Amino acid sequence: MPWPALGCPRMAETLFEELKRYVGFSPEDEQALLALHGVAREHFSRIAEVFYARILEHEGARTALEGGESQVGHLKGTLQIWMDQLLRGPWDEAYYALRCRIGRMHVRIALPQHYMFGAMNVLRLEFQALIDEYYRHRPQEVEQVRRAVSKILDLELAIMLHTYREDLLAQQARNERLSTFGQLVGSIGHELRNPLGVIETSLFILKGRMTPGDERTTKHLDRIGEQVAIANRIVTDLLDMIRDKPLKHEPVRLAEVWQSARSAVQIPVGVSVVERGLSELPELRGDPNQLRQVFINLLENSIQAMGESGKVELTATIVAGSVELIFEDLGPGVSESIRRRLFEPLMTTKARGIGLGLPLVKRILERHGGSIAYVPRPEKGPGARFVIRLPITPPGGSSAALPAAR
Numbered sequence: 001m002p003w004p005a006l007g008c009p010r011m012a013e014t015l016f017e018e019l020k021r022y023v024g025f026s027p028e029d030e031q032a033l034l035a036l037h038g039v040a041r042e043h044f045s046r047i048a049e050v051f052y053a054r055i056l057e058h059e060g061a062r063t064a065l066e067g068g069e070s071q072v073g074h075l076k077g078t079l080q081i082w083m084d085q086l087l088r089g090p091w092d093e094a095y096y097a098l099r100c101r102i103g104r105m106h107v108r109i110a111l112p113q114h115y116m117f118g119a120m121n122v123l124r125l126e127f128q129a130l131i132d133e134y135y136r137h138r139p140q141e142v143e144q145v146r147r148a149v150s151k152i153l154d155l156e157l158a159i160m161l162h163t164y165r166e167d168l169l170a171q172q173a174r175n176e177r178l179s180t181f182g183q184l185v186g187s188i189g190h191e192l193r194n195p196l197g198v199i200e201t202s203l204f205i206l207k208g209r210m211t212p213g214d215e216r217t218t219k220h221l222d223r224i225g226e227q228v229a230i231a232n233r234i235v236t237d238l239l240d241m242i243r244d245k246p247l248k249h250e251p252v253r254l255a256e257v258w259q260s261a262r263s264a265v266q267i268p269v270g271v272s273v274v275e276r277g278l279s280e281l282p283e284l285r286g287d288p289n290q291l292r293q294v295f296i297n298l299l300e301n302s303i304q305a306m307g308e309s310g311k312v313e314l315t316a317t318i319v320a321g322s323v324e325l326i327f328e329d330l331g332p333g334v335s336e337s338i339r340r341r342l343f344e345p346l347m348t349t350k351a352r353g354i355g356l357g358l359p360l361v362k363r364i365l366e367r368h369g370g371s372i373a374y375v376p377r378p379e380k381g382p383g384a385r386f387v388i389r390l391p392i393t394p395p396g397g398s399s400a401a402l403p404a405a406r
């Protein structure tokens with residue numbers, strides 16, 4: 001078979017070219033949009049007002065604009081730039097790359113994709129109204145410009161949906177990696193238990209044979225002991241992640257579980273820990289040890305995030321038949337870019353730790369029929385806030401009915 005000629009003119013089509021071909025976006029459409037730009041640009045600011053007013057009217061869509069008025073003000077400005085580029089082009093690969101970046105911003109803040117259709121329709125209607133007004137006396141151009149607007153807005157929607165799909169595929173790939181990881185971890189975890197056990201036993205024997213007063217040796221043996229405990233904890237967390245420990249179904253007083261977790265964590269003197277409402281809660285049913293682990297992981301995270309000083313608050317109330325626990329700290333909080341992946345295994349920003357603490361917390365709570373969510377707290381300044389829900393009576397109300405492991 002002959003080799004293809006170098007510099008072959010039939011280069012592979014890019015995704016954007018394919019999309020343009022699919023909607024039939026032509027040079028005539030480009031001309032029509034440029035002509036519309038001339039008359040539409042003075043309306044961009046008004047259209048941006050209408051656009052965000054519509055978003056703010058809807059209680060679900062509104063929650064995405066958590067940055068409040070200043071964010072909306074900024075977004076109105078960027079939407080005007082967006083409209084300017086929409087009608088002025090050039091509709092080239094740089095345009096496509098920019099639109100993908102904007103699409104990924106919406107994906108990153110976990111904006112549900114169905115809001116995009118309503119939002120795009122607001123723009124469609126505004127542009128159509130402008131066309132009706134300015135092209136009244138130019139019947140030969142009106143159809144062309146209508147079609148051009150329709151096509152470019154379809155293209156924009158296609159790019160937005162493409163970025164959501166891209167994210168989904170990346171998540172799938174991550175899940176596949178995690179399932180392979182799970183199998184690997186299971187075997188490595190088991191294998192590590194034995195050598196760690198031997199080190200612990202030998203350490204115990206060595207400590208018994210120490211010359212009294214040998215402080216340096218004591219210090220080093222203690223250090224080995226601490227590190228072995230850390231390694232053991234990592235192995236336990238890993239194994240807990242991949243095989244679900246059977247869940248007990250006992251009466252649980254959360255106030256006691258919280259106290260027990262508090263005493264298991266080393267809390268620096270500069271960190272104050274305050275709890276409210278826990279002792280007034282009714283008895284729940286569940287696994288006290290695993291719920292204790294939930295509190296330990298959250299507390300340890302907060303302390304690592306805050307360092308030597310700060311505050312942790314746990315507030316308990318009853319909301320619609322469930323216990324609601326609000327866990328807050330004064331650390332730096334969780335940046336928007338990692339919020340969506342906060343509960344995924346191996347997601348960590350810490351130098352120490354492998355990112356299993358929060359996934360484990362989520363898993364334990366879900367197995368109790370509960371949930372956990374990260375809820376930003378812009379009204380209170382920096383800090384992290386987790387909202388936990390636990391049913392007072394777990395689904396079914398009997399141990400057999402506790403949700404099965406996923």
Ligand code: HEM
Binds near residue numbers: 061064109111119120
């Ligand atoms: C036709 C639909 C939409 C268009 C053309 C659009 C346009 C844009 C643009 C250009 C940006 C980039 C801002 C920047 O560079 O800083 C952006 C970001 C953003 N948009 Fe949209 N948007 C649309 C739909 C929505 C909807 C429906 C919502 C909320 C319900 C929304 C909320 C946001 C938020 C919160 C950001 C900031 C994200 C961040 O800071 O990471 N957008 N959008």
